[in-house]
Amino acid sequence: MPPNTPIFVSLLFLIFPFFIQQSNAYMELRPDFYDESCPRLPMIIRYHIWAAVQNDSRMAASLLRLNFHDCIVDGCEASVLLDDTRDMKGEKNAPGNVKSLRGFEVIDGIKADLETYCPQTVSCADIVNLAAREAVYLVGGPFWHLPLGRRDGLTASLKSVLAQLPSPKASLENNTAKFISKGLDLKDLVVLSGAHTIGFARCVTFKARLFNYKGSGNPDPDINTAMLSDLRSMCPNRNDGTGANLAPLDVASYDRFDNEYFTNLIGNVGLLESDQGLMADPQTARMVREYSFDPNLFYEDFSESMMRMSLVGVMTGREGQIRKQCGVVNNDDGY
Structure with missing residues (x-):
């Protein structure tokens, strides 16, 4: 353009x-x-x-x-x-x-x-x-x-x-707009999504992909077949509290920070709709492939994006305060 x-x-x-x-x-x-x-x-x-x-x-x-x-x-x-x-x-x-x-x-x-x-x-x-x-x-x-x-x-x-x-249920366009509103960009979105190489998500955040994708009554057609079967066992289509069950965001290495998250997306085993959706756009799919191939590039860009994010909306000098307890605003002037 x-x-x-x-x-x-x-x-x-x-x-x-x-x-x-x-x-x-x-x-x-x-x-x-x-x-x-x-x-x-x-x-x-x-x-x-x-x-x-x-x-x-x-x-x-x-x-x-x-x-x-x-x-x-x-x-x-x-x-x-x-x-x-x-x-x-x-x-x-x-x-x-x-x-x-x-x-x-x-x-x-x-x-x-x-x-x-x-x-x-x-x-x-x-x-x-x-x-x-x-x-x-x-x-x-x-x-x-x-x-x-x-x-x-x-x-x-x-x-x-x-x-x-x-x-996690929003479109790439919607989430990108929210990043841009913070002075971040599409690259930051892809890189910081790589944080999902560790941790878990509750079934309620992705259950629609398993049973009723976009109101179709069917699963997400892009989801890996074997993964779909495993997740349906873990997250049955019932309103009985199983929505709080946990599934790993990175099936390969959920407790180790690496670039396997991106490899998972290439194999259609991204857990969240917003994660797998990165493969639907040519620009973000290209970045996913680059980070899957080169872990050092991912680490470098992740470090840069985390530093950039750490500057969003920062208060300095005499703005705000230094809280004595993190959950409560100081009652005094609270320098």
Whole structure:
């Protein structure tokens, strides 16, 4: 498409403010932000994440998911951690989060230790980002550049989740638009979908593919036949609570971070509709094949996309606050 077309110009004006926002955030954040104010931070993060993953192999995926759900909705300001109040219906109990997100107790444990050694210094927003990076690294993934110095938000919104969170049942076009609205792009969507190389999904998120795809009364014609049989046994078409049953997002290596997720898509064994849908578009299918062939390329691009995502909607300087407890906004001025 020629660069002077109306569509290109409209897209440029849509995403340009986010490039400016991310550039400004990047200038105020730095990897050594806590080196003097909280030198024990790396050790505390490492210990808590190691213990959590040793205790529960699913926790690495859960912490990565928590990071994504925080940043993609109103930015990386730890709003997803806030408990509901009488006056605020936040993100925790929103559809897409309430029975999906885990790991809050891990973040709370890290915060409690940090408040002992360096009180009201490290933001919950930075803890969420650091925890995800450490968790991915522990299960074989890359360790990416992560500038620090984020501040915590003062509120959270259930409505924001409904409007902004990508859906496993949505079209590629719909989810891409949500990424673009955050200053991310189609490549980021494909790369970050690779996070599904670890973890599980509840049957309710993909059951329609097994029994009633797009209201047809039949399964998704693109789903692998053997996989369909296995999943139907795991997720029967009943309203008896089996919708909460879990299936691995990556049948080849659900507890190891690698590029098998992309190989699965080529073999039509992607679990979620949004995952397998990446093979229906020529541009995203090409990226899937590239990452399936070259794990190092996937690791490099995943690191870059995680860093880019970590800059979305960041608060710095005197904005927001440093929460004393991650689930509650400070009552005082809460620097």
